[in-house]
Amino acid sequence: MKQTTRTERLDKILSNSGFGTRKDVKRLVRSGEVLVNGEPVKNPEFHVSIEKDTLCVEGVDVKIKWHAYFMLNKPAGYICSTKSGAYPTVFDLLDESDRRTYLGGDLGTIGRLDADTEGLLIITSDGDLNHRLTSPKWRVPKTYLVHLANEVDEQERESYVADLARGVHIEAEANAEAVDCLPAQLEWCDVQENDKTAAAVCKITVYEGKFHEVKRLFAALGNEVTYLKRIRMNRLFLDESLACGQYRELTKEEFDLLSTLNDEGV
Ligand code: URA
Numbered sequence: 001m002k003q004t005t006r007t008e009r010l011d012k013i014l015s016n017s018g019f020g021t022r023k024d025v026k027r028l029v030r031s032g033e034v035l036v037n038g039e040p041v042k043n044p045e046f047h048v049s050i051e052k053d054t055l056c057v058e059g060v061d062v063k064i065k066w067h068a069y070f071m072l073n074k075p076a077g078y079i080c081s082t083k084s085g086a087y088p089t090v091f092d093l094l095d096e097s098d099r100r101t102y103l104g105g106d107l108g109t110i111g112r113l114d115a116d117t118e119g120l121l122i123i124t125s126d127g128d129l130n131h132r133l134t135s136p137k138w139r140v141p142k143t144y145l146v147h148l149a150n151e152v153d154e155q156e157r158e159s160y161v162a163d164l165a166r167g168v169h170i171e172a173e174a175n176a177e178a179v180d181c182l183p184a185q186l187e188w189c190d191v192q193e194n195d196k197t198a199a200a201v202c203k204i205t206v207y208e209g210k211f212h213e214v215k216r217l218f219a220a221l222g223n224e225v226t227y228l229k230r231i232r233m234n235r236l237f238l239d240e241s242l243a244c245g246q247y248r249e250l251t252k253e254e255f256d257l258l259s260t261l262n263d264e265g266v
Pocket of ligand 1: 112113114115117211212213214215216228
């Protein structure tokens with residue numbers, strides 16, 4: 001996905017790709033069963049180009065992965081942290097073979113969702129991308145489906161939209177200070193059969209990632225969020241065919257939708 005001109009030692013690539021310890025892979029390389037661009041290479045320290053070279057081990061082609069990019073449909077009850085406490089972590093949802101250090105770095109989540117929030121969560125080892133997408137500078141849009149506890153009449157609906165479009169002041173919570181939020185967009189939705197407990201349903205798009213931002217915004221408007229699901233980050237939408245708790249690698253097209261930033265960063 002990410003173009004890199006980097007090279008890496010053959011033994012490091014192999015141990016990182018699940019072929020055993022450095023000692024195991026050294027033995028494997030010396031056996032002559034490892035081909036780089038179709039030729040046996042017996043030196044474990046040989047540098048392989050991540051982008052250009054091909055690798056074949058014991059007759060099987062190996063895809064060299066510098067970074068991992070996963071889309072997870074996060075279920076409620078999991079936290080976005082590497083350390084579990086009262087809740088398991090989102091990393092516990094990954095297969096053991098995916099839950100590892102990649103050549104490009106350790107896995108992290110792009111932004112955080114609360115334990116009770118569901119939906120689109122990107123897990124990646126690409127720290128640069130993570131930094132760009134979470135930096136306030138780029139004002140990356142994030143859209144959430146929201147269920148509200150209190151009914152909202154037609155007039156209030158209009159004032160919610162107008163207030164959010166102007167920017168709403170949210171109160172301090174835990175260690176997060178009170179702050180004026182950037183303008184956000186609100187779209188009202190019909191309450192569907194499966195939204196039984198919701199008095200009102202809407203979609204909100206926010207451009208920053210403040211602590212409990214969506215919940216605090218609706219609290220400031222006099223309502224309460226009873227269900228929250230992220231459905232979009234930047235131009236990438238959650239693949240709704242992923243069941244809650246399932247994940248998969250991003251396609252190249254999805255990676256582009258996620259990572260391409262517009263020029264409106266400030
Ligand atoms: N806003 C919230 O209040 N919670 C989340 O998990 C994400 C955005």
